[in-house]
Amino acid sequence: MKFKITKEKFIEGLQQVQHVVSTRTTLPILSNVLIRAKGGMVELTTTDLDVGVRGAVSADVDEDGITTLPARKLASIVKELPTSEILIEVNGNNIAAIKSGPSFFKILGLSRDEFPELPDFSGAQEIVLDQKLVKDGLKKTFYAISTDETRYVLNGVNWSFAGGKLTLVATDGRRLAMVDQDVEIPDLPTRDVIVPTKAINELQRLLTDAGQVRIRIGESQIAFELNGYLLTSKLIDGTFPNFRQVIPGAPRHRVTMDRSLLLETVKRVSLLTSDRTSSIKLVFTEDNIEIMANAPEVGEARESLPVSYKGEKMSIAFNPEFLMAPLRNLDSDEVHLDLIDEGSPGVLRINEPFLYVIMPMRVTGP
Amino acid sequence: MGRIRILPDALASQVAAGEVVDRPASVVKELVENSLDAGAGNLEVIANRGGISLIRVVDDGSGMNRDDALMCLERHATSKIRSTEDLDGIRTLGFRGEAIPSIASVSRFRLTTREKEALQGTEVVVDGGKLGGVKDAGEAPGTTVEVRSLFYNVPARRKFLRTEATEFSHLEQQVRLQAIAHPEVGFTLIHNDRPHFMLPARSHLLERIQGLAGAEIATRLLEIEPDGDGDIKVSGYIGGFGMGRSNRSLQLTFLNGRPVEAAPLNHALREGYHTALMKGQFPVVFLFLEMSPFAVDVNVHPAKKEVRFRDGHAVRHAVTAAIRRTLTRAQTTVPGQSVRPMIPGRTEIPAPPRWHQVPLIPEREQTALRNDWASLPPAPRPPETSRNDAPFPPPAATPPAPLQPEPQAEPENSPANRPVTTEDFRIIGVLGKLYVLMESAEGLVLMDQHAAHERILFEQMRNRMTAEGVPSQRLLVPVTVELAPREFDLVQQNLEALQKLGIGAEPFGANTLKIDSVPTFFRNDDPAAYMSEVVEELKRASRQIASIRLGEDLVATTVCRHAVKANDTLRDPELQRLLADLLACELPYCCPHGRPTLIQLSYGDLEKRFGRQVP
Numbered sequence: 001m002k003f004k005i006t007k008e009k010f011i012e013g014l015q016q017v018q019h020v021v022s023t024r025t026t027l028p029i030l031s032n033v034l035i036r037a038k039g040g041m042v043e044l045t046t047t048d049l050d051v052g053v054r055g056a057v058s059a060d061v062d063e064d065g066i067t068t069l070p071a072r073k074l075a076s077i078v079k080e081l082p083t084s085e086i087l088i089e090v091n092g093n094n095i096a097a098i099k100s101g102p103s104f105f106k107i108l109g110l111s112r113d114e115f116p117e118l119p120d121f122s123g124a125q126e127i128v129l130d131q132k133l134v135k136d137g138l139k140k141t142f143y144a145i146s147t148d149e150t151r152y153v154l155n156g157v158n159w160s161f162a163g164g165k166l167t168l169v170a171t172d173g174r175r176l177a178m179v180d181q182d183v184e185i186p187d188l189p190t191r192d193v194i195v196p197t198k199a200i201n202e203l204q205r206l207l208t209d210a211g212q213v214r215i216r217i218g219e220s221q222i223a224f225e226l227n228g229y230l231l232t233s234k235l236i237d238g239t240f241p242n243f244r245q246v247i248p249g250a251p252r253h254r255v256t257m258d259r260s261l262l263l264e265t266v267k268r269v270s271l272l273t274s275d276r277t278s279s280i281k282l283v284f285t286e287d288n289i290e291i292m293a294n295a296p297e298v299g300e301a302r303e304s305l306p307v308s309y310k311g312e313k314m315s316i317a318f319n320p321e322f323l324m325a326p327l328r329n330l331d332s333d334e335v336h337l338d339l340i341d342e343g344s345p346g347v348l349r350i351n352e353p354f355l356y357v358i359m360p361m362r363v364t365g366p
Numbered sequence: 367m368g369r370i371r372i373l374p375d376a377l378a379s380q381v382a383a384g385e386v387v388d389r390p391a392s393v394v395k396e397l398v399e400n401s402l403d404a405g406a407g408n409l410e411v412i413a414n415r416g417g418i419s420l421i422r423v424v425d426d427g428s429g430m431n432r433d434d435a436l437m438c439l440e441r442h443a444t445s446k447i448r449s450t451e452d453l454d455g456i457r458t459l460g461f462r463g464e465a466i467p468s469i470a471s472v473s474r475f476r477l478t479t480r481e482k483e484a485l486q487g488t489e490v491v492v493d494g495g496k497l498g499g500v501k502d503a504g505e506a507p508g509t510t511v512e513v514r515s516l517f518y519n520v521p522a523r524r525k526f527l528r529t530e531a532t533e534f535s536h537l538e539q540q541v542r543l544q545a546i547a548h549p550e551v552g553f554t555l556i557h558n559d560r561p562h563f564m565l566p567a568r569s570h571l572l573e574r575i576q577g578l579a580g581a582e583i584a585t586r587l588l589e590i591e592p593d594g595d596g597d598i599k600v601s602g603y604i605g606g607f608g609m610g611r612s613n614r615s616l617q618l619t620f621l622n623g624r625p626v627e628a629a630p631l632n633h634a635l636r637e638g639y640h641t642a643l644m645k646g647q648f649p650v651v652f653l654f655l656e657m658s659p660f661a662v663d664v665n666v667h668p669a670k671k672e673v674r675f676r677d678g679h680a681v682r683h684a685v686t687a688a689i690r691r692t693l694t695r696a697q698t699t700v701p702g703q704s705v706r707p708m709i710p711g712r713t714e715i716p717a718p719p720r721w722h723q724v725p726l727i728p729e730r731e732q733t734a735l736r737n738d739w740a741s742l743p744p745a746p747r748p749p750e751t752s753r754n755d756a757p758f759p760p761p762a763a764t765p766p767a768p769l770q771p772e773p774q775a776e777p778e779n780s781p782a783n784r785p786v787t788t789e790d791f792r793i794i795g796v797l798g799k800l801y802v803l804m805e806s807a808e809g810l811v812l813m814d815q816h817a818a819h820e821r822i823l824f825e826q827m828r829n830r831m832t833a834e835g836v837p838s839q840r841l842l843v844p845v846t847v848e849l850a851p852r853e854f855d856l857v858q859q860n861l862e863a864l865q866k867l868g869i870g871a872e873p874f875g876a877n878t879l880k881i882d883s884v885p886t887f888f889r890n891d892d893p894a895a896y897m898s899e900v901v902e903e904l905k906r907a908s909r910q911i912a913s914i915r916l917g918e919d920l921v922a923t924t925v926c927r928h929a930v931k932a933n934d935t936l937r938d939p940e941l942q943r944l945l946a947d948l949l950a951c952e953l954p955y956c957c958p959h960g961r962p963t964l965i966q967l968s969y970g971d972l973e974k975r976f977g978r979q980v981p
Contacts, residue, residue: 174839246842279837296830359840
């Protein structure tokens with residue numbers, strides 16, 4: 001195998017695939033990137049057995065071939081090479097010679113025979129969506145994914161394609177983010193799938209604002225094809241909780257606030273919470289919300305936000321992190337907070353198909 | 367003819383012997399208990415070849431007349447109870463009427479006895495359960511029971527005996543145990559014609575404990591703080607912070623003068639030592655419980671090792687409280703006399719000594735105390751009433767079994783009883799950016815800065831949780847948890863405590879709980895898994911202390927992250943403050959994980975190391 005490639009192209013290709021490579025693995029081949037040179041293209045593949053990424057970059061291929069090389073080492077070498085032109089030659093023993101101007105590197109690879117194949121998706125269901133729509137939907141939901149590995153069904157985003165809608169939901173059992181977007185997809189009998197966090201992160205990295213993404217759903221795998229890249233992932237085996245039942249009914253109060261103002265206020269006030277276990281309190285009085293926090297032995301903070309509110313005085317406590325997460329990831333100017341009472345879930349909405357259910361906190365006195 | 371037959375008496379006794387007598391030590395136990403029930407003031411236990419060839423127990427108790435001496439060999443014959451009511455309130459150590467005939471059925475048995483006023487005594491010989499002869503004999507007042515060739519007629523049982531040395535060590539342990547339970551009685555143990563130990567009557571409890579546990583441990587024990595009144599009296603000696611052992615061998619509990627085991631006691635001890643000992647360690651405890659015999663059922667185990675309490679919770683509470691009280695006091699006051707390793711005691715030196723003065727230091731009283739038990743306060747005489755009563759007096763006439771003497775308490779407000787303050791320590795410097803070296807009146811004290819800070823933060827956070835309650839996060843979807851019926855009941859009784867801890871739970875059908883909110887610091891835990899941990903904690907902790915305890919493990923882990931670490935350089939004012947805050951803690955002498963925060967190298971230790979003083 002022998003090819004010539006520009007430094008910029010090679011870096012771009014390697015960067016898109018190297019995140020999948022696990023840093024700690026007992027299987028050395030998983031640290032490597034599969035490189036296949038053929039017909040003017042160099043194809044790069046990485047996998048951690050759950051998630052796999054494949055991309056291709058153009059190159060001058062003198063001699064077709066295939067090998068695997070340590071992904072991170074290769075990427076860091078390429079990044080530091082002194083000239084833009086890189087010549088790579090790999091012999092039959094998977095030893096790669098990398099030349100760039102005056103510098104020369106020899107790195108030891110492994111045979112491609114051990115490299116796991118990416119799953120096969122022939123005969124899988126296929127859905128094509130706009131990248132922007134998916135990118136936007138994931139941005140509004142991914143932060144609510146649970147990191148608790150004991151409840152593995154929550155370690156991903158639930159995708160549902162029923163009723164002419166793409167519904168993306170993530171929750172950690174304390175709050176839930178959902179985007180419910182009309183899409184034009186063939187009305188096929190589809191099932192919900194849970195795509196694990198790591199694949200969501202990779203997908204977000206690959207998604208752009210233009211073009212389309214081709215999604216293929218197999219028995220236990222999902223594949224996303226976009227911008228010349230292929231991302232495959234195992235699906236989480238299990239049933240996502242019935243998220244529709246946790247969305248509260250008609251609210252008694254709706255307050256509308258400026259998103260960035262609310263975010264800034266909560267951020268400021270939450271400086272005076274003692275640790276990540278504490279709450280901030282929202283006190284509603286006529287046309288006003290007072291947001292406050294106190295940290296024992298430190299002090300307290302309060303800030304008022306003028307809003308349009310006509311109900312009786314009410315207060316509700318939230319985890320400030322849970323309140324800020326959606327505010328950071330939305331881009332609308334306004335948000336609506338729908339409330340019933342201090343013990344019932346609050347719902348954050350915008351004038352787009354999105355909602356965020358946030359469970360209140362209760363501070364039990366002595 | 368049917369195949370079911372009534373067993374001959376001798377065989378029945380051998381069967382019963384299987385329950386009661388399994389090795390020489392258990393023979394000694396039964397005989398010693400009989401002697402104690404007969405009001406003995408002095409007891410002699412003589413054993414040969416580990417007790418296998420001979421056990422002789424000689425007492426100066428009430429003795430028996432000829433009829434009783436014969437009667438006591440019958441099965442289910444006893445002087446100790448007469449009616450079912452008596453069984454409810456047993457005050458004697460024995461009551462089953464099985465021990466003597468059982469022992470006699472598996473050995474060559476000789477009993478000689480004389481009542482004090484009687485002119486002559488009686489000698490009864492039994493061989494393998496068969497009466498060999500009864501005759502008059504001249505005897506000292508009291509009873510002597512001689513058991514030779516134990517199990518000679520039960521080869522199966524004999525095969526299970528261990529080496530003489532092992533059997534003797536069990537036997538000795540048994541005698542020591544009884545001696546601790548009855549410090550007012552004199553005990554002598556003679557093995558293979560050589561005196562093994564002699565404990566004079568009315569010797570001090572600590573002296574007896576030392577015989578069992580060794581001087582190293584006995585000198586470091588804390589005396590249990592008396593708790594005034596209450597139906598359950600707890601007294602004795604316990605080990606202090608960090609004085610743990612890997613097994614229960616020195617966790618001895620006595621109920622009304624009887625060594626006993628009971629699950630509630632073990633729970634109570636563990637609770638009392640919560641965070642004072644490392645996980646998995648057992649405390650050193652010589653604990654005496656005194657309570658109405660009607661509140662306890664000793665008729666549970668043939669050898670009466672186990673007991674049941676009418677009100678297990680009250681017992682647990684009393685024991686836990688006594689331990690807590692004692693541990694707490696141990697660190698807030700300077701005891702005048704006892705040797706407590708972590709606490710600067712009163713010494714003859716008014717000012718902290720200079721290092722070069724070490725050899726000049728006069729003998730400290732603790733050293734003297736270690737070697738000279740005579741300096742201990744004499745034990746009060748036990749009640750004498752039962753001593754010369756009629757043979758095996760009916761239980762109603764017997765006062766409660768005499769317990770350990772209540773050692774004379776040091777005057778409460780003696781000048782030495784004062785809180786430990788930072789004044790007692792002079793900070794010398796920091797070793798390895800971790801151990802703070804301090805000089806105290808007793809020697810060198812090392813403080814682990816991380817462990818100390820952990821303890822301080824732990825108590826601060828716990829106090830805050832107690833005062834303000836635990837913030838609770840509601841769940842989007844309530845989780846249902848199915849529990850075992852007993853666990854479910856336990857949780858149901860504690861719903862309010864759980865609420866305080868931030869766990870919102872309510873019954874949801876049979877044995878199922880619905881959890882709708884969890885404390886915020888359990889953010890990423892699976893509520894169902896968490897609940898099973900909570901149930902475990904609930905089982906362990908007694909009801910009274912349950913609420914805050916459930917979060918403590920997490921608090922301990924959290925503060926561990928916030929505490930100053932090794933290699934953090936602390937300046938002098940920081941060290942001073944650390945020490946002051948530590949001494950202000952409720953339990954300053956160990957970190958929340960049970961590791962010590964302070965270690966002392968006393969002048970005595972140093973002198974031994976430097977060879978200035980012969981160990």
